[in-house]
Each structure stands twice: as C-alpha cells, then as structure tokens.
Amino acid sequence: AAKNSGRNRYAWFDLSMERELQARNELESGLRAAIPRLEIVPYFEQQIDLTTGRLGGFEVLARWEHPTRGLIVPDKFIPIAEETGMIADLSLSIMRQAFVAAKDWDPGLSLSVNISPWQLKDAWLAQKIIKVLTETGFPASRLEIEITESSLFDNLALAQSIVGSLKNQGIRLALDDFGTGYSSLAHLRALPFDRIKIDKSFVMSINDNSESAAIVNAITRLGDSLNLPITAEGIEDASIEERLRALGCSKGQGYLYGRPLSVANVRRLLAEKGCCAMPCRSSPSPRR
Numbered sequence: 171a172a173k174n175s176g177r178n179r180y181a182w183f184d185l186s187m188e189r190e191l192q193a194r195n196e197l198e199s200g201l202r203a204a205i206p207r208l209e210i211v212p213y214f215e216q217q218i219d220l221t222t223g224r225l226g227g228f229e230v231l232a233r234w235e236h237p238t239r240g241l242i243v244p245d246k247f248i249p250i251a252e253e254t255g256m257i258a259d260l261s262l263s264i265m266r267q268a269f270v271a272a273k274d275w276d277p278g279l280s281l282s283v284n285i286s287p288w289q290l291k292d293a294w295l296a297q298k299i300i301k302v303l304t305e306t307g308f309p310a311s312r313l314e315i316e317i318t319e320s321s322l323f324d325n326l327a328l329a330q331s332i333v334g335s336l337k338n339q340g341i342r343l344a345l346d347d348f349g350t351g352y353s354s355l356a357h358l359r360a361l362p363f364d365r366i367k368i369d370k371s372f373v374m375s376i377n378d379n380s381e382s383a384a385i386v387n388a389i390t391r392l393g394d395s396l397n398l399p400i401t402a403e404g405i406e407d408a409s410i411e412e413r414l415r416a417l418g419c420s421k422g423q424g425y426l427y428g429r430p431l432s433v434a435n436v437r438r439l440l441a442e443k444g445c446c447a448m449p450c451r452s453s454p455s456p457r458r
C-alpha cells in the first residue's frame with residue numbers, strides 16, 4: 171500500500187508539473203500571437219510634480235488585453251517575453267502605441283518607458299527606439315527610459331554605448347526600483363542616470379516601518395548630494411505624499427492619484443483637467 175501511494179504521489183507530481191508546463195507553453199504561444207495583434211497595450215500611470223501638485227506625465231506600463239482572460243498584468247508575461255527574446259518586439263510595440271497616443275497630449279507631459287536589462291544586449295536598441303520616435307513624431311525630449319538595477323550590466327561597455335546614443339538624442343535615463351537590487355551604489359556610477367526612482371516597497375511602508383523610513387531618507391539625501399532628482403513610486407495616501415514632499419522628492423506616483431489608465435481613460439482625464447492646465451487632482455489637499 172505504501173508503495174502504491176508513493177507511486178500515486180509521483181504520478182500526481184508529474185501531472186501537476188505537466189499542467190504547469192502546458193500552461194506556460196500556452197502563455198508563450200499566446201503571447202507570440204498577441205504582440206502583432208496589438209493585444210499588448212500601454213497603460214498610463216500618472217506622475218505628479220510634488221512641488222506643484224500638477225500632472226507631469228505618465229509611466230507606460232504593459233497590459234495584455236486577453237480576448238478571453240481579461241487584463242493580464244506584466245508580472246505574468248514580461249518574464250516569459252524576456253526568456254524567449256520576445257521582449258524586444260513587445261517593447262517597441264508598446265512604445266509605438268504609447269508615442270502615437272501621447273504626441274497629441276499637452277507637450278509638457280513626459281513619458282517614462284521601462285526597458286528590460288535584457289534589451290541592453292542589443293547593439294541596435296538605440297537606433298530602433300530612435301526610429302520609432304521619428305516614425306511617430308514623438309519628441310525625444312519628452313521621453314525618459316527606466317532601467318531596473320537587477321543584473322543590470324552583463325556587458326557594461328555595450329550598455330554604455332547604447333545609453334550614450336539615447337542621451338545624445340535628448341532622452342533621459344532613470345534608475346528604477348532603487349534600493350532593491352544589489353550593489354545599487356555601483357550601478358549609479360555605471361550609467362549616466364538623470365533620476366532615481368525609489369522602489370514602492372520602501373515608500374508604501376514609510377509610515378509603519380522605521381527601516382523603510384531610514385532608507386527613503388538616505389536615498390533622498392544621496393539624490394541631493396549627487397544632484398539627481400528623485401521619483402517616489404507607490405504613494406498610496408496623502409500622509410505618505412506629504413512626507414516625500416518634505417524630503418524633497420520632485421515627483422511621485424501611486425494609487426493615491428489613481429490606477430494606471432487606458433489610452434481612452436487618459437484622454438478623458440486630460441479633457442476633465444483642461445489638458446493639464448490645472449492641478450491633476452480634483453480636490454487637492456491644502457499644502458503647507
């Protein structure tokens with residue numbers, strides 16, 4: 171009996187592993203078809219200028235509008251896109267769609283797009299991005315590229331040359347999720363960053379966790395001494411916003427200002443706000 175149940179157990183493991191593998195394969199082939207069908211679309215998360223309370227631009231975030239499964243978040247498909255090399259096409263498709271939409275918005279509004287460290291191995295990356303800018307008519311000066319620090323520089327010389335070409339066009343560079351990778355400080359010197367983004371894990375817990383508060387404090391002072399402006403992500407309530415403003419963070423984003431929006435909903439938002447002439451929040455809290 172023991173032998174039997176053991177065998178059943180193995181059979182059960184095999185079956186669940188097989189199902190997992192099958193689900194992954196389905197996701198992978200689904201993704202391959204989804205990119206040319208433009209099912210992977212940009213959503214836009216508001217970035218607020220914390221000194222004025224006004225909308226400064228948006229972070230572009232990938233979403234999969236799956237025909238039967240609804241909206242799928244990037245954690246589910248970006249890793250697969252990276253492992254299979256599809257991230258290159260996916261990324262350029264997201265950029266193209268975002269630039270086409272945003273070029274008609276207020277010219278004061280910037281876009282931040284995420285680049286996977288994996289893409290920095292493509293010697294033609296800068297040329298490809300510049301081509302999409304040219305074809306869509308979106309100005310390079312309104313574009314910021316976010317790079318996460320995890321396993322950032324397999325080929326540092328190549329990454330530096332790609333980034334150099336992008337910066338020559340007037341594109342800005344932000345170090346994303348700062349504080350979560352290893353040897354963060356070394357990364358800061360490896361590429362000519364224009365901005366640091368503090369990871370949401372520290373920002374969200376700043377009121378409940380003294381270590382998070384100390385880390386956010388240290389990062390803002392580091393930004394001061396290096397002359398790098400700071401964006402805080404994950405601002406979920408007004409008290410967190412107030413603390414980050416007091417610490418001198420120049421930009422903030424998070425659910426306090428709303429969830430990431432589809433193109434149609436951004437248009438609605440901009441129409442409501444008189445296209446960015448007014449503070450972005452309908453009822454701004456009294457300041458200072």
Ligand code: C2E
Pocket residue numbers: 215230231232243244245248261264284285286316318346347370374403404405406423424425426430
């Ligand atoms: P990220 O660049 O750090 O993006 C911020 C993530 O935090 C977004 O999740 C956003 O929706 C979420 N977030 C923003 N504010 C809050 C908040 O107040 N509270 C909480 N709990 N969460 C908040 P999302 O959209 O699921 O994106 C996750 C990650 O996926 C991004 O992290 C980014 O690294 C990656 N990603 C998204 N789109 C792309 C893309 O087009 N290309 C690449 N390479 N990566 C992407």
Ligand code: MG
Pocket residue numbers: 229284316346
């Ligand atoms: Mg980002």
Ligand code: MG
Pocket residue numbers: 346347367369370403
């Ligand atoms: Mg981030």
Ligand code: MG
Pocket residue numbers: 347369370403
């Ligand atoms: Mg993050």
